[in-house]
Amino acid sequence: MSIYQVNEKGYYGPFGGAYIPEMLYPNVQELREEYLKIMAEKSFQEEFNQLLRDYVGRPSPLYHARRLSEKYGATIYLKREDLNHTGAHKINNTIGQILLAERLGKKRIIAETGAGQHGVATATVCALKGIQCAVYMGEIDIQRQAPNVARMKMMGAEVIAATSGSKTLKDATNEALRDWINNPVDTHYIIGSVVGPHPYPDMVARFQSIISEETKKQLLEKTGRENPDIVLACVGGGSNAAGMFYHFLDDESVKLYAVEAAGHGVDSGESAATTALGKEGVLHGSRSILMQTEDGQVIEPYSISAGLDYPGIGPQHAWLFKSGRGNYVSITDDEAMHAGLELTRLEGIIPAIESSHALAYLEKIPFKGDETVVVCLSGRGDKDLDNYMKYFDF
């Protein structure tokens, strides 16, 4: 049993657990008892793998980015999650959870979304399965992310505005939890990241672990070695990073970089760099690290990237940070935007601004020249074109 994976009590070191009101206990307990059993069923695995292959388009390519490599003086590969159906890694998890929900006999799906990527990935699998879907989205995000709202509606999902608190991702998550409390029997909540009460962080990480599973195989084919020297991924809640790190956690020779969003700068007061600014606490059902006041009130984060704009991180990340297994670093809005443009100009790939944070950190690593590096390109930048255009005044 890896010390970096969840233990039988639902904890990663001191982090994790299930800090939920009694109203959610039966739902979470049911998941806890069933998720590993269902995921191990042959029929589940067959359907999951078939959908990942034929519907999502997996395996996603591991692309040797030659001009990027030349610029930084290392052999850099991009794990192309941006090429998945719906444009990001999010669908790996929603495919897994919809199959699980179906086997639990659930008739209705709810989800939270920030930028709308997870909402779209959830609405997609609900359309695929003909299951009723409601997505909670902050009122402010609904205004900022109109194309994704349209995609969800087109797929038949109901998009419900979260009008409480700061009207963004944190509040959309609160509203989804409230919905689940009020509809405990027939509804499954598809959480989009490695956050929430146990078993969500572990379940979502397992569904996303396909990213590192494929990377190992592809790297072996291309280089004769399974393991790279360095792996980079961005972290909001942390689901693409959890999937990208999963099969490398126990190989301590693989250096892991988790890149948070520093917004206008870690000390600017407008940031989402959770490990730099946060303290241990409980949010959305698990004990982790979160940005909060001295009085334990959650602080609203800021990042230009809606997908990284979350005041906490998943409990596994909190543990990788605290144990020193992962290097938790941060990148500002400006650094990320320039890295996004750079990839576009060097490789002809427009990355999501989230993924641009991981790319931007390449500049900060003093490469010796012989390292093999994998960057998780978690999503494509179509949704961010407006932002890029405005930022660079194109």
Next chain:
Amino acid sequence: MNKIEKKEETPLLSIYFTAGYPDLDSTLHIAKKLEDAGADFLEIGFPYSDPVADGPVIQHSSEVALGNGMTLTILFEQLRHLREQVSIPVFLMGYVNPVLQFGVEKFCEACKNAGVDGVIIPDLPMYEYEELYQEIFEKNGLANIFIVTPQTSEERIRKIDNLSNSFIYLLSSNATTGKTLDVGENTNAYFKRIHDMQLKNPLIVGFGISDKATFQKASTYTTGAIIGSAFVKRLNEQDYLEKIPEFIKSIKD
């Protein structure tokens, strides 16, 4: 610790309100007025930025209270004078994160010093309570109140009954606060089912109780009931303190 028990035939009425709402220093004024008006015990909420078990009314009161500057430190400062003015049992209710930041041990000691009888923390699960905090609570003579819902298994209810030493918070339905009690047969059967388990702790019903009819319905098989949102809603009216006796009267008489 004050005992939660009926002194006469009439069921017990508890009122919930959020500390620091509508004004930072309204906490003790409201508490005193409620006691004078005939409330049998009180739940004082300490506000949190992300109250997932609460509906719009208590979300709003929490937001205003935080905006007024309410913190646990300020609340305990106010509660230093609690027992000079209020003698009925008092419970604090809120979410776990502010308690963790304040420090669980310090929190329990502050409750004890203020004369608080117990706490209700919906997102502090039974497992964590037993493993980490039960000893600290007991050392300070502080009751931890557990919640039971229509979905809670009999085995778990028995366990909760064993861990409890004040009352059990019986949720009228699986819902967030501020909904209306379903007065149908199902709810009745659920209350009766728990009543017939003959637990050692009294049952107090919460969530969905808003007026005399729902209060009486909820108290048929239990020791009493709690009104939260329906009371908090009235605190943004003019002269809200003066109107408290009338509200309590409308429920109890």
